[in-house]
Each structure stands twice: as structure tokens, then as C-alpha cells.
Amino acid sequence: MPWSDTVGVVGLGRMARALLLPLLDAGLLERSAVRAAVASEASARRLSDELGIQVSTDPARAWAAPLVLLAVKPQQIEAVAPAATEALAGALESAPSLAAAPSGGQPLLISVLAGVTLARLQALFPGRACVRAVPNTPALVRAGLTGLSWGEGIGEARREQVRGLFAQVGEVLDLPEPQLDPFLALTSSGPAFLALVAESMADGAVAGGLPRPLAMHLAHRTMAGTAALLQGQELHPGQLKDMVTSPAGTTAAGLRQLERAGLRSALIEAVLAAAERSRQLA
Numbered sequence: 001m002p003w004s005d006t007v008g009v010v011g012l013g014r015m016a017r018a019l020l021l022p023l024l025d026a027g028l029l030e031r032s033a034v035r036a037a038v039a040s041e042a043s044a045r046r047l048s049d050e051l052g053i054q055v056s057t058d059p060a061r062a063w064a065a066p067l068v069l070l071a072v073k074p075q076q077i078e079a080v081a082p083a084a085t086e087a088l089a090g091a092l093e094s095a096p097s098l099a100a101a102p103s104g105g106q107p108l109l110i111s112v113l114a115g116v117t118l119a120r121l122q123a124l125f126p127g128r129a130c131v132r133a134v135p136n137t138p139a140l141v142r143a144g145l146t147g148l149s150w151g152e153g154i155g156e157a158r159r160e161q162v163r164g165l166f167a168q169v170g171e172v173l174d175l176p177e178p179q180l181d182p183f184l185a186l187t188s189s190g191p192a193f194l195a196l197v198a199e200s201m202a203d204g205a206v207a208g209g210l211p212r213p214l215a216m217h218l219a220h221r222t223m224a225g226t227a228a229l230l231q232g233q234e235l236h237p238g239q240l241k242d243m244v245t246s247p248a249g250t251t252a253a254g255l256r257q258l259e260r261a262g263l264r265s266a267l268i269e270a271v272l273a274a275a276e277r278s279r280q281l282a
Contacts, residue, residue: 008065009036010080011072012047012055015112018139019069020051022168037062063087067161068128070111074281077116081124084109088127105129105153110162114184115281118151118177129153131162134180135169136187144170145187149177185274193270198223 007029009016016036023029031052037059038044048055062068063084072080088107109128111121112135121130130151138144146166150159159174166172175183198219205215230240245251258264 005067006033006035006065008062008068009034010059010062010068010070010084011076012036012038012043013071014140015135015137016069016071017051018144018169019112019135019165020053022142023165024051024053026168028164028168035061035065059083060087065107067108068110070109070113072113074113074116077113077120077124084125084128105155105158108154108158108162110165114188115278117282118149120282122151129158132177132180133162133166134184134188135166137191139166139169142169146170146172147175147180147183147187148172149175149180181275181278182271184278185271189271189274193267194223 009020020029020034024031024034032054034053036047036053036055038047038055038057041057044055044057047053054061059080060083064087068084070077070080106127106129108131109121109125110131110133112133114134116132118130118132121132122128131154132149132151133146134148135146136144139146144166146169148162148166163172173183198216201222202212202215202219205218206212210218226240229235230237235243241255245255
């Protein structure tokens with residue numbers, strides 16, 4: 001559904017741009033309706049020219065919007081909270097309609113900050129209905145996964161609006177908040193784990209005699225093709241492993257070495273460590 005009101009954006013890094021651009025390109029959000037705030041004048045000028053939206057270093061206009069996307073670094077959240085409270089108070093005093101969400105109720109805050117809980121968001125940003133979103137980096141190529149957890153007082157119409165934003169960059173799932181930590185560990189940290197696997201496989205091919213550019217290309221295509229096969233045929237990973245492993249063959253020899261090196265356990269522990277770190281950040 002088209003966005004019918006002003007959208008504020010506080011912090012305009014890669015993820016915020018990845019979420020905004022599909023909406024702008026599809027005409028679901030007018031560029032004139034976006035009010036973005038960043039830290040430096042140079043960044044504001046560059047991003048304004050690059051994206052064709054209003055970008056400034058004054059957060060007041062962004063925070064006065066009925067819907068705000070919060071995309072600063074987690075450690076900056078305490079610094080940006082006072083401006084949000086002041087803007088909401090000013091909007092309520094001068095023009096109550098500015099502080100009302102498009103579909104009624106409190107103005108809406110969507111946070112994509114890792115590890116920042118709904119309870120903390122609601123304490124730091126009183127008077128706003130809060131949504132915690134965990135999108136992952138493949139959103140940059142519209143192949144992302146986003147987990148959403150909902151604060152109090154958010155009706156179905158507004159939930160559909162938020163889901164529509166993230167659906168532009170991939171699959172969207174509603175999750176209980178305690179599940180966001182393992183979700184983040186698997187989907188947000190997972191691309192780094194897989195990138196390390198791809199790099200290591202390419203290094204092995206180089207050691208075996210392939211030129212590096214070809215080895216990197218083949219590693220990337222192998223990972224992409226494997227993911228497509230797993231999803232396209234709805235295979236359990238063990239099924240695919242068995243499909244390509246012949247008795248006493250090359251794959252069996254390689255798998256034996258991976259098991260000997262503890263790859264399976266290492267990846268399990270990596271996901272658990274990332275989930276625990278997410279909890280610590282909270």
C-alpha cells in the first residue's frame with residue numbers, strides 16, 4: 001500500500017538506504033515526503049544529491065514525522081533520544097496532526113538497531129509505538145530476511161504498513177522478541193560466516209591451481225546455486241549432501257576432512273556466540 005504521509009529517517013547508512021530506495025523507485029513513497037537527518041553537513045549534501053530527498057543535520061523535522069525509521073548505530077541511541085522527545089512535544093503543541101500516525105494512534109518508531117529491545121525503545125522514546133526490526137545485509141540486493149517484533153498499541157493496519165516496507169527488500173517474518181537474537185545470529189551474522197566459507201573454498205581452489213578471479217567466481221556461483229537448489233526443491237541440507245556424495249569419492253574425502261576439522265561444531269558455536277552477543281548488547 002502507498003505511504004500516505006511524511007516519513008522521518010534518523011541515520012542514513014547502508015541499511016536505511018536499502019529500505020528507502022525500493023519504496024522510492026516503486027513510487028510507493030514520494031521523495032518530497034522523506035525527512036532524513038545525519039550527523040555531518042558533508043554527508044547531508046552528498047546524500048541529498050544522491051537520493052533526491054531532504055537530508056539535513058537537524059533531526060527535529062525527521063522526528064516530527066508520524067513515522068520514523070531509526071537507523072543510527074546502537075551506541076548512539078542515548079544521544080538521539082532527547083531530540084525525539086522534544087520534537088514530539090513540539091509537534092503536539094503546535095500541530096497535533098503532525099504527531100498522529102497515518103492510521104491513528106501514537107506516532108510510529110521502527111528501529112533497526114541490533115540488540116536494542118522494545119522495552120528500552122519504549123523507555124527512551126515515550127509517546128511512540130515501537131517496532132523492532134532485524135533486516136539482514138542481502139536486503140541491499142532485495143534478497144533479504146527481516147524479523148519484526150511489535151510493541152504495544154500497534155493495530156493490524158499499521159502492521160501491514162510496516163511489513164510492506166520490508167517486503168520491498170525480501171521476506172518478512174513476525175517473531176516473538178526472544179527469538180530475534182538467534183534470528184539475528186543466523187540471518188544477519190550468517191552472511192559473514194558464509195562469506196568466510198566462500199573465501200576459504202576459493203583459497204583452496206587457488207592452492208589447487210585455479211587463478212584467483214576464476215576461483216572467486218566459481219565459489220560465489222557454487223554457493224548461489226546450492227542455495228537455489230535447496231530452496232527450489234525444498235531439500236533438507238543432508239539430502240543435498242547425500243545427493244553429491246558418492247562412495248569413496250571426492251566429496252566424501254572432503255567431507256571427512258571437514259568433520260575432522262570440526263566445521264559443523266564451529267558453525268553451531270558461531271551462531272550461538274552471535275546470539276549471546278546480541279543479548280549482551282541489549
